[in-house]
Amino acid sequence: MRVLHVTDCFHGGVAAAVNQYARLTPEHDHLLLFNNARGSDAPVERRPGVFLADLELPSAPGAAVQAVRDMVRRHRPDVVHAHSSFAGAYVRIAAALDRLLPGSHARPVLYTPHSFAFERADIPAWKRSLFRGMEKVLFPLTSVGVPCADRESELMVGLGSRFGRDVPVIVVPNVLLDDHPAVPDSWAPTEPPTVGVVSRVTPQRDPAFFVETAKLIREARPDVRFTWIGDGDGKDPTLTDLLAKADIEVTGWLSGEELRRRISELSLVIHTARWDGFPMAVLEVRRIGVPLLVRDIPALQECPATSRFGTPKEAAEKALTILSEGHDPAHWDGLDRSHTPDRQRDRLTEAYRLAVGLPKEQVTV
Template sequence: MKTVLHITEAFGGGIQTALCSYAKTTNGDPIRHLLLARLRPKDDTGMAVNALFDEVHTVEGSLLNFFLAARKAVLDIQPDVIHLHSSFAGFLGRYLPKGKAKMVYTPHCYAFERRDIPEWKQDIYLRLETFGLSRIDVIAGCSERECDLAGALGAKRTIHLNNYADLDDAVSKQPLNTDSEKINVVLVGRVSPQKDPHFLLETLKSLKAYPESDKINFHWLGGGNADMEKALREAGVEVSGLIPHAQLLERFKQADLYLHTAAWEGMPLTILEAARLRVPMILRIIGATQNLHYPFLVSTPDTMAKQIVRFYQNRHHPDYQDSIEVFNREFSAEKQREALHLIYGS
């Protein structure tokens, strides 16, 4: 039996979903999943983590409190594997007592990939990732690009740990609406520079050139920056504000089309959730999506607007659902399970 201690400084959103999927896909295997997470204000932690993990420990307060709690947990538990999640936990993990444990690190999008900070700060984050890297035994990248970046930094070993959206059958089998005159287009996530609402606003400007534009309703499922929310609403986008994950999924599954506009990401779980819900997608080309071999990728707001109109005109076309089925095969629970066993050596 392997004891894996997951340590994360950021336990909202995609990281929470990813960690829960690790526990689910290896349920019944000889792996004990323990969790130490720092809780941050406004993080949605509504998923049933206590039922999924053998032990759950949470920390509030400063990063120093988080580090001290992580150190104590490692010394008390003596895990076989220490699995660090997010850049902050990855950096602090360099200072944890390791003993005989294997140290694994999943960045869930490197901090130096951020595009809302100046280049000098990106360079600092990049240099910090190389500091103490020899103590990390495996970088389990959540995308092929993350593995490539880790290799360029000098990682000992990289393994692709594919994300997987675990949704029950009742949620994941929703019929596509092909008859309504109007369609609902959704975006999901925090209203923040990372998700790049400005890209959507520019897309809406381009969309006005098409007569179909008044038959397309846009919904942003999430909340965040007040000024960005205001700009979206003024452009005619319905913004839900922060809502529980279960409620988000209920609204998500009613969508006709999903747009992904983020400027940078690791491997976006919202894309995988859309695929599991069988919601057709148009994805912006960024590092995390450029190698997906998905046919509906765009690089500019203008081309995204064109693809939205094309979908409106041809949303019954089998290419949309066929491409989703390929996506679901590539990002499956079994592939994630195999990767976890390879990473943990179990």
């Protein structure tokens, strides 16, 4: 098969997922149409040899839709796999036009939101309703929904049906490949103990929540240090200022090796996201072996209940217990088993099979 991947946020977890999908199914030809229009930094580099072709997606919506149509006409992919909400809109509008206009040939569309825009807690309710409405309108143009986590699957199923029948939805879980550079169980905490967040400094990651949690931990353990591994996205510098005023170190962007070294030296990682798809950072922290606490949001219900917190007070209490005992009391085996490369590959293969209407054994290279 020939698979065209389209995304307008080729960075961070989305870029990692797209690269992994291609690497895990080398029996197919993979093409890439991409940009990072939703971020302030350049898209990440593509791994040599993974994509048969990679071209830049225009940032203007109309031009992006036309670029998808041109790519489909020129390269004739068997399926088009859209990653992120805006790319999902471009691809499905392009497919609708190709169905309607003479001389065009629409291709099946797979859609992975990597966190729905209508889940955002930093925008007004009317805008969330608008985004949800757009997803409902576009969902019938989806051949197969490919969410990256259980919560995203529930939201996708709730969007409705297509022409009186349900759109197939298959969870393709986020994973780290076996050759990921994070060394398994390489946790080596330094003294004094340091509690950290690994993320961009954005409203989604809620720096104010971490500031309040740090304040409560300091009241009981003045020796504990705090760090935010990452940096802002260039849109709101007041968020990094908030951390600095609370005496929380913001490392800035680090190279891969330095990033993993700094993570391994933490005594505890706290994931403070207000909403999410399923973050790669959680999987990377798990591989390194650092104790981990996550916010009790729907996207992270797969994480053990003992690892989840709802308020800064609860986060601080659980953090103090881990800092005192020196180990992670949560049992993560269930999550680890459900986020493996083999499972991702099997689910992805099943999704591509469904999209073209062939049983698994009949899908050929």
